[in-house]
Amino acid sequence: MFGPQVFLRLFVRINQDIWPWQLLAVLVAIAVPALLLKQDGRSRRMALGLVSMAWIASGYGFLVGYFGPINWPAxxxxxxxxxxxxxxxxxxxxxxxxxxxxRNGPLVLCWLMAVCGLLWLPVVEAGSWQAIALFGVAPGTTAATGMLALALMTGSWRGLYLIVPLLWSLFSAAMFWVLKTWWLLLLPMATLMGIGAAFWFSPRQGRSPG
Structure with missing residues (x-):
């Protein structure tokens, strides 16, 4: 249906079309770890609220608005x-x-590594800095970084939260493999690693003396 050049061009197009509004995505990417450094419940809920908006913005903006017309599963x-x-x-x-x-320190460090590192993968593939994949704009970066939210969620909600990212990881990995965009394969891998990191950072239930 499309080649790698067409797909990578989508990153350039959306960044050009929404300029300068993607600066809001940069502010969100900074605000979330700043809120997570606080240990109060209100700050955590605000951080997750921002992550929620990032999921919606990248899904409707990139996948529905730009990728969907050339790939209906997207x-x-x-x-x-x-x-x-x-x-x-x-x-x-x-x-x-x-x-x-x-342990919010390691969690924040992983967040910053994800939002600052993953956004360059389409740039490497496309050879243009305009293909940068920001959190809240590009779905791969949003999914991989958004998995760290699992560390703050209770058990029953975790299971529901995992369904879409796991399916998206399988779909995107297959697509990147077919397109031979090897650097982008790191995105679904980072999503799975984010899941593991979130479970590792999540606090364990305390045991009763009995």
Missing amino acids: GWFGWAFVVQGGLLAAAVLFGGVHERRL
Whole structure:
């Protein structure tokens, strides 16, 4: 249906079309770790609320608006990203965020590594800095970084939150393999690594003396 040049051009197009509004995505990417450094519940809910908006923006903006017209499964995944953002918002509003302390220093470090490192992968493939994949704009960066939100969620909400990213990882990995965009294969890999990191950073339930 399309070649690697057409796909990579989508990153350039969306960055050109929404300029300078993607600066809001940069502010969100900075605000989330700043909020996570605080150990109070209100800051955590605000951080997850921003992540929720990032899911919706990247799903509707990139996948539905730009990728969907040339690849219909991407359009369906775009709406799934919107639902994913709504699910995270529901977790924030209806008790899906735990109040226990966690190792927020390593969590913030992983967040910064993800948002600062993954955005350059399309640039390497396309050979143009305009193909930069910002959190909240590009779905791969958003999914991989957004997985760290699992560390702040309770068990029942976690299972629901995992469905879309796992399916997206399989779909995107297959697509990148067919397109031979080898650097972009690091995005689904980073998503799976983000899941593992989130479970590692999540606090364990305390055991009772009995």
